[in-house]
Amino acid sequence: MSENALAVQPDVEQPAQKSAxxxxxxxxxxxxxxxxxxxxxxxxxxxxxxxxxIANMGGYVDRILKGQIREQVSxxxxxxxxxxxxxxxxxxxxxxxxISVEEERLGLNQPFLIRSFRxxxxxxxxxxxxxxxxxxxxxxxxxxxxxxxxxxxxLLYMATANLLLFFVSLFFALYLSRNYGSLLDKLVIALSPxxxxxxxxxxxxxxxxxxxxxGWLPFGGMVAAPPPQDLVGxxxxxxxxxILPVTAxxxxxxxxxxYGWRTFFLxxxxxxxxxxxxxxxxxxxxxxxxxxxxxxxxxxxxxxxxMLITLWQGAIIAETIFNWPGLGRLLFQAIGHxxxxxxxxxxxxxxxxxxxxxxxxxxxxxIVDPRVRVGSGGAx
Amino acid sequence: MKWFTQTLKDIRQYPSAVxxxxxxxxxxxxxIYTIIAIPYSxxxxxxxxxxxxxxxxxxxxxxxxxxxxxxxxxxxTLVLRMGDEGVTKSTSVISENMxxxxxxxxxxxxxxxxxxxxxxxxxxxxxxxxxHASMSWVTPDxxxxxxxxxxxxxxxxxxxxxxxRLVRRLDGVEPRIGLxxxxxxxxxTVVKGTYTLRVEGVVFEEESDLDARFVLYGQVHGLxxxxxxxxxxxxxxxxxxxxxxxxxxxxxxGTTVTTMIIAAIGVWFGGVVDGLxxxxxxxxxxxxxLPILIMVGTFFENGRSIWVILGWVIALSIFGAGIxxxxxxxxxxxxxxxxxxxxxxGASNWRLIISYLVPRIIPVLIxxxxxxxxxxxxxxxxxxxxxxxxxxxxxxxxxxxxARSNGALHNGQYYWVLQPAVLLMVVGLAFALLGFALDRIxxxxxxxx
Numbered sequence: 001m002s003e004n005a006l007a008v009q010p011d012v013e014q015p016a017q018k019s020a021x022x023x024x025x026x027x028x029x030x031x032x033x034x035x036x037x038x039x040x041x042x043x044x045x046x047x048x049x050x051x052x053x054i055a056n057m058g059g060y061v062d063r064i065l066k067g068q069i070r071e072q073v074s075x076x077x078x079x080x081x082x083x084x085x086x087x088x089x090x091x092x093x094x095x096x097x098x099i100s101v102e103e104e105r106l107g108l109n110q111p112f113l114i115r116s117f118r119x120x121x122x123x124x125x126x127x128x129x130x131x132x133x134x135x136x137x138x139x140x141x142x143x144x145x146x147x148x149x150x151x152x153x154x155l156l157y158m159a160t161a162n163l164l165l166f167f168v169s170l171f172f173a174l175y176l177s178r179n180y181g182s183l184l185d186k187l188v189i190a191l192s193p194x195x196x197x198x199x200x201x202x203x204x205x206x207x208x209x210x211x212x213x214x215g216w217l218p219f220g221g222m223v224a225a226p227p228p229q230d231l232v233g234x235x236x237x238x239x240x241x242x243i244l245p246v247t248a249x250x251x252x253x254x255x256x257x258x259y260g261w262r263t264f265f266l267x268x269x270x271x272x273x274x275x276x277x278x279x280x281x282x283x284x285x286x287x288x289x290x291x292x293x294x295x296x297x298x299x300x301x302x303x304x305x306x307m308l309i310t311l312w313q314g315a316i317i318a319e320t321i322f323n324w325p326g327l328g329r330l331l332f333q334a335i336g337h338x339x340x341x342x343x344x345x346x347x348x349x350x351x352x353x354x355x356x357x358x359x360x361x362x363x364x365x366x367i368v369d370p371r372v373r374v375g376s377g378g379a380x
Numbered sequence: 381m382k383w384f385t386q387t388l389k390d391i392r393q394y395p396s397a398v399x400x401x402x403x404x405x406x407x408x409x410x411x412i413y414t415i416i417a418i419p420y421s422x423x424x425x426x427x428x429x430x431x432x433x434x435x436x437x438x439x440x441x442x443x444x445x446x447x448x449x450x451x452x453x454x455x456x457t458l459v460l461r462m463g464d465e466g467v468t469k470s471t472s473v474i475s476e477n478m479x480x481x482x483x484x485x486x487x488x489x490x491x492x493x494x495x496x497x498x499x500x501x502x503x504x505x506x507x508x509x510x511x512h513a514s515m516s517w518v519t520p521d522x523x524x525x526x527x528x529x530x531x532x533x534x535x536x537x538x539x540x541x542x543x544x545r546l547v548r549r550l551d552g553v554e555p556r557i558g559l560x561x562x563x564x565x566x567x568x569t570v571v572k573g574t575y576t577l578r579v580e581g582v583v584f585e586e587e588s589d590l591d592a593r594f595v596l597y598g599q600v601h602g603l604x605x606x607x608x609x610x611x612x613x614x615x616x617x618x619x620x621x622x623x624x625x626x627x628x629x630x631x632x633x634g635t636t637v638t639t640m641i642i643a644a645i646g647v648w649f650g651g652v653v654d655g656l657x658x659x660x661x662x663x664x665x666x667x668x669x670l671p672i673l674i675m676v677g678t679f680f681e682n683g684r685s686i687w688v689i690l691g692w693v694i695a696l697s698i699f700g701a702g703i704x705x706x707x708x709x710x711x712x713x714x715x716x717x718x719x720x721x722x723x724x725x726g727a728s729n730w731r732l733i734i735s736y737l738v739p740r741i742i743p744v745l746i747x748x749x750x751x752x753x754x755x756x757x758x759x760x761x762x763x764x765x766x767x768x769x770x771x772x773x774x775x776x777x778x779x780x781x782x783a784r785s786n787g788a789l790h791n792g793q794y795y796w797v798l799q800p801a802v803l804l805m806v807v808g809l810a811f812a813l814l815g816f817a818l819d820r821i822x823x824x825x826x827x828x829x
Contacts, residue, residue, distance in 0.1 A: 039659060039662065042659070043659065043662035043663045043665070044666055046663045046666075047665075047666030048666070050663070050667060051667060054672055054676070054679075055675055057675075057679040057680060061679060190396065192816065193808075193809050193812030193813050193816060194809075196751075196758070196809065196811070196812035197758055197804070197805060197808050198758050198762060200762065200765065201761070201801065201804070201805070204780065204789075204797060205801065207789055208789055208797060208798070211789070212790065212792065213794075313668070316670055316671070316674070317670075317762050317766060320766060321765070321784075331671055332674060332766060335671065335674050335678050335679075336678060338678075338679070343671065346668075346671070347667075350666075351666040354665065354666060358665075
């Protein structure tokens, strides 16, 4: 399943009456965007709160953590020869003291409900706080540092793979829509079910073939160990490690994406005004640019924007399969460590990015597509 | 019914869809066979079983059919028990309290490869004095090699490969090779022919008896090979079928149908209800789908059960992205005159939704549903690969995970990864092909492009 299959449709309203005065229009625009922004922010707040509840499992993770603390403290106290010699009563007192200090450190001494709202407030103000167990490679416990450290590898992988996928499939689809019915076109249609399988799945095949059997490329990771000292060597090594993950992503996404765009362009190129433009004798290039690409621009922009957001999340499974030290793997590790601060931190940044993208997309539609106007009516 | 036969007729025009449908039918047949042949509880018992169930299987060996592609044929596992062909047992009285029990295991060995290992499993009945057994090995060229001696408790295992004295007698060559190799050749080569393992036991009591089972662990096994715990992969490959099909189908059905009904309700009632549904959709959009599933699998009690995950998948997808598409279609349908007519004669809201709105969307729903199945089949595998697959059921995804975490790719045990992966691929492709054709059949607009 594609990890982010969101198809956000613009709220396309019918063209309003032209007679509306400009100031009235502006007021409407303000009102509309205010409402829209409010709705999106409410969605973010509730979505994040739900994520916090699930990430803490309504307080269940607290109990697990408390149990872990008790066990650790008991063990460490038991190892201390000075404390071990004390009478049992005194020893237990010391254990309880240590436990309460540790629980206070993690904030476990307050009821979950209160903490959940404090979590929410901190998350929404992007005060991501400290991780409970994880730390960045540089040793920092700050969630923002941990996330920032993993961001470049994820961006490198996801941006390379997604940008390639997006533009190559877009232009290839345009080419196919010009030559539709050709052998190549039929081949792409026939191959489009390949996209039913996710990237990690092809990753396994690719690792098997190119790493295990042929030994041409590394099994995983981002850079050879030990990393080459010089910059060029390191860049080459990273490039070599990037080949298989990116290929897996492309194999999984390419044919489905090309098929989707191609069909989309074909539907638009069968409109009457396109026929008319052709009849007028405009060149193919001109027709494509002015009569096919122009009306499909909002969709292209939407897809591009949503693709950019998905970069942020990384690819949990593909990164795990390829041992790629990115955000997706970080998230998976954080869940394994019950480190809710990291999970919520990752979720809140995604939520904000998504909400603002959706919000600004509406304005971009209005700019690129004159048919989109803020107007009354329509069941919104 | 007429509609159904018409659809079938349409499908026949798409060869890819026919292939897809055929594969699906074969898979469904396989699933039904599996459930009947290996009932649920039996499958779990087998898959969770240890040495007691799988002790006679070799460890991590490829399927037997790989021999077809090998120049050097590899041995299959040979288990010789009392009463099998080639096993003879004779008892002779030595003295009043001493009986001599001789068991001979004779078998033909026609393979080029050496076995994985050799073991003799003894069982004995006695009151006080343990029976004693000594073993020897006769090769086709007439050599006799003395093996170990053992005092047999009620159940005793003699692993020929771990007998250090025997290794020394064979000049440091592993017994699994040394016992079969031609001593005159530099590179170990199997001497083909009839081998005999002779167990000469002595029992010291009247009622005492000695029995043994000889296992020659092969290098290939069964239809699908075995894993690191000697389990036969056939069980998991077979049981993966009903699980993948039912998970995919139920998840796709659950998500598409509920989403559609919610969209219909929103469109029909409009106003506050519609607004509320839209808001919930926006909230749902913010929720991170896969991380939540991983959290459920990691944190929740029973969270790894495939049925719990199924519930969460459906719950998280009800207000999913699909709602907007259905909404757009319902908005058009709502304006149709026949809806107005139905309203005029006083049809209730629910009747309008269920009998008038929903049926109109079925042409869109069915291809969408079929095309969604592979995504969910792979979702189950994805979760398993992340280590949060169902803890007790064997699934294809769990096989891939087992293989990966035991270094199958690094150790060249490709069959372990490839078999479940190919099955996943075949099922995914079959549904994708069918869904693709159905999409064109039900949406004639697509047929032109």
